[in-house]
Amino acid sequence: MSAATAAPTRGTTNTGPTALFDAPGPRAVARIRWITAASLVLVVAGIVYAVYLFGVNGQLAPAKWSAFLQWPIQRYLLKGLGNTLLGALGAAAIALPLGVVLALGRLSRRGPVRWVSTGLIEFFRAMPLLLLIYIFFMALPRYGINPELYWKLVIPIGLCSGATIAEVFRAGILALPTGQSEAAAAVGMTEGQAMRYVVFPQAVRLVMPGLLAQVVVLLKDTTLGYAVSYSELQYSAKVLVSSTGNLIQTYLLVTVVYILINVAISKTAEAWGRRSQRRYARAGATQVATRMR
Numbered sequence: 001m002s003a004a005t006a007a008p009t010r011g012t013t014n015t016g017p018t019a020l021f022d023a024p025g026p027r028a029v030a031r032i033r034w035i036t037a038a039s040l041v042l043v044v045a046g047i048v049y050a051v052y053l054f055g056v057n058g059q060l061a062p063a064k065w066s067a068f069l070q071w072p073i074q075r076y077l078l079k080g081l082g083n084t085l086l087g088a089l090g091a092a093a094i095a096l097p098l099g100v101v102l103a104l105g106r107l108s109r110r111g112p113v114r115w116v117s118t119g120l121i122e123f124f125r126a127m128p129l130l131l132l133i134y135i136f137f138m139a140l141p142r143y144g145i146n147p148e149l150y151w152k153l154v155i156p157i158g159l160c161s162g163a164t165i166a167e168v169f170r171a172g173i174l175a176l177p178t179g180q181s182e183a184a185a186a187v188g189m190t191e192g193q194a195m196r197y198v199v200f201p202q203a204v205r206l207v208m209p210g211l212l213a214q215v216v217v218l219l220k221d222t223t224l225g226y227a228v229s230y231s232e233l234q235y236s237a238k239v240l241v242s243s244t245g246n247l248i249q250t251y252l253l254v255t256v257v258y259i260l261i262n263v264a265i266s267k268t269a270e271a272w273g274r275r276s277q278r279r280y281a282r283a284g285a286t287q288v289a290t291r292m293r
Helices: 003-011 026-056 062-069 071-106 111-126 129-143 149-175 178-186 191-228 233-244 247-292
Strands: none
Touching (some): 062 247, 129 191
16 A cells, blocks of 8 residues: 555544644643643632632631531522522423424425524524523513423523534534445435434534533523522522521532532533544544555
8 A cells, every 4th residue: 555545544543633733842832831830820829819818807717607517508509409400401301302403404405494493593592591581481471371480491591502502413413524424325325314323323422522511501501590580509599698698608609519510511521522532533543454454
């Protein structure tokens, strides 16, 4: 096998970040490390200074934190956390299938289906989520459309997130090589069968990290539950502050809870991405070895 033939084959197995841009040189790597270290120092210094101010102003006094050791308060916050997770789950149950339908509709060859899907995607992407929540909460009940409080929050979040997820799915489908569809057609599959059995499953694996990242957005969007008095975690913290007066302690605790949940979801997305990258790298290496035999 000639070098001219082998070079393109090797290029097809490059699934790392250097497939999109040149790898940084030694100076760039050193500069990145120095900037990272300096950023960490600044963050740590900011945290230490904040803790110092809390201590000076008496916000670290045990009496202000002892309330969170009481089971009634813990139970109240856990209920708020459960409502937050339930709201995110309900919104995801709406957003994911809606995103699939809108993505396939926007890729449809039928003009009316494509136009309607495109219009819905652009409408809900441009619509402010809080405004849509207010429409469900205050405007629609005047016309006899009055769902339960839970759905007044979950449906708007699901609609807006569904439009974003539709674009994620569409990008994943368009990112696949056209040879996948052509190979499916070569073995006698129709266009619908090729999409269902070949293209779409691969697109889902490709965009899974992005979908998991969108779950983080869904979780944060539930904090808008205050607009409809839905007892999610942040709204529960607001009520707790009004009764105990421990504003800094309560919101600091709630912030830590949100950070831990979002970090767990983000780490899951990163792990999925690394797993997919290794799988595609092994598949590429196997393909190269087969061609070189």
